[in-house]
Structure formats: structure tokens, C-alpha cells
Amino acid sequence: MKREPQLPEREFESFVGEHRRLIGKICYLYATAGSDFDDLYQEVLINLWRGFASFEGRSKPSSWVWRVALNTCISCYRRERRRTQTVPLVEGFGAVDEDSARSERLRELHALVDRLDPFEKALVMLWLDEVPYDEIAAITGLSRNNVASKLHRIRIKLREQANR
Numbered sequence: 374m375k376r377e378p379q380l381p382e383r384e385f386e387s388f389v390g391e392h393r394r395l396i397g398k399i400c401y402l403y404a405t406a407g408s409d410f411d412d413l414y415q416e417v418l419i420n421l422w423r424g425f426a427s428f429e430g431r432s433k434p435s436s437w438v439w440r441v442a443l444n445t446c447i448s449c450y451r452r453e454r455r456r457t458q459t460v461p462l463v464e465g466f467g468a469v470d471e472d473s474a475r476s477e478r479l480r481e482l483h484a485l486v487d488r489l490d491p492f493e494k495a496l497v498m499l500w501l502d503e504v505p506y507d508e509i510a511a512i513t514g515l516s517r518n519n520v521a522s523k524l525h526r527i528r529i530k531l532r533e534q535a536n537r
Contacts, residue, residue: 385425389418392438396421399439402498403446403491413449417442432511439499439512447491485531493527500524 400413510517
């Protein structure tokens with residue numbers, strides 16, 4: 374019995390299903406009062422769909438998703454920032470934990486990360502997800518050494534902000 378090849382729509386649905394948490398995490402970090410999570414998520418899906426047929430697999434699929442989602446969210450962030458002066462991040466990040474001290478530390482970390490510029494947020498998010506420096510370099514278009522240097526400076530910046 375001959376199997377029919379999957380339709381592009383079904384392949385895409387399956388692909389998005391595999392990467393939905395990653396897409397959601399990136400969108401959540403960049404969601405603001407003006408651009409809500411659902412709108413960002415939809416924008417990312419549209420851009421993934423547009424590039425899906427041309428994805429050649431030269432990088433890991435998750436790296437490609439990171440790059441498309443980050444570029445989409447940063448573009449929306451910049452577009453929204455031109456319209457408004459404030460850009461508050463949606464409260465809480467959905468991090469619910471029984472340990473209130475840990476929850477408080479997470480809220481503090483997210484508040485500090487929220488103060489970073491969009492590109493710094495992306496680097497920190499990749500680093501916190503334990504993405505290797507080589508992969509971060511591929512996603513962002515930076516050299517590996519530049520990634521290490523920028524992350525070092527960002528960690529110092531966050532430490533200084535936390536001590537204020």
C-alpha cells in the first residue's frame with residue numbers, strides 16, 4: 374500500500390506542535406501592553422509559514438525557529454515602541470511555584486531582564502535555555518566570541534542592576 378506524502382499544511386502543523394513551547398516562550402518575553410501574546414504568536418506563525426517551504430535544514434530546526442521568532446518579536450517590539458513610550462512586560466511570566474522565595478527571585482530576574490534592550494533579552498533567554506554559544510552565534514549572526522563577550526557584559530549589567 375502506497376502512503377501519500379503529507380500535505381505542507383500537515384507538516385507545518387506537526388512542526389509547530391514540536392516547537393510550540395519555544396515559540397510561546399519567546400513571544401511571552403516580548404509581549405507588551407500594546408502587542409499582546411496572541412498577536413505576537415500569530416505573527417511568528419505567519420513568518421514561520423512563509424519560510425517553511427524554503428527551510429533547507431542547514432541549521433537545527435529549533436535554531437531556525439529561534440531566529441524567526443526572535444526577529445519577528447523584535448520587529449513587533451520596535452514597531453510598537455514607536456507608537457508608545459512605555460513597554461511593560463506582561464506580569465508574572467506564568468511561573469507558579471509553591472516556593473514563594475524562589476517565585477520572588479524569578480520575578481526579580483524577569484523584572485531585571487525586562488529592562489534590557491530586545492537583543493540583550495534574546496541573548497539572555499538563549500543562555501538561560503542553555504543553548505550552546507555556537508548555536509546562539511548561528512541564531513543571532515554573531516561570532517561565538519562576540520556572544521561570550523556580550524553575555525559577560527549583560528551578566529555584569531544585571532548584577533549591577535540587582536544591587537541597586
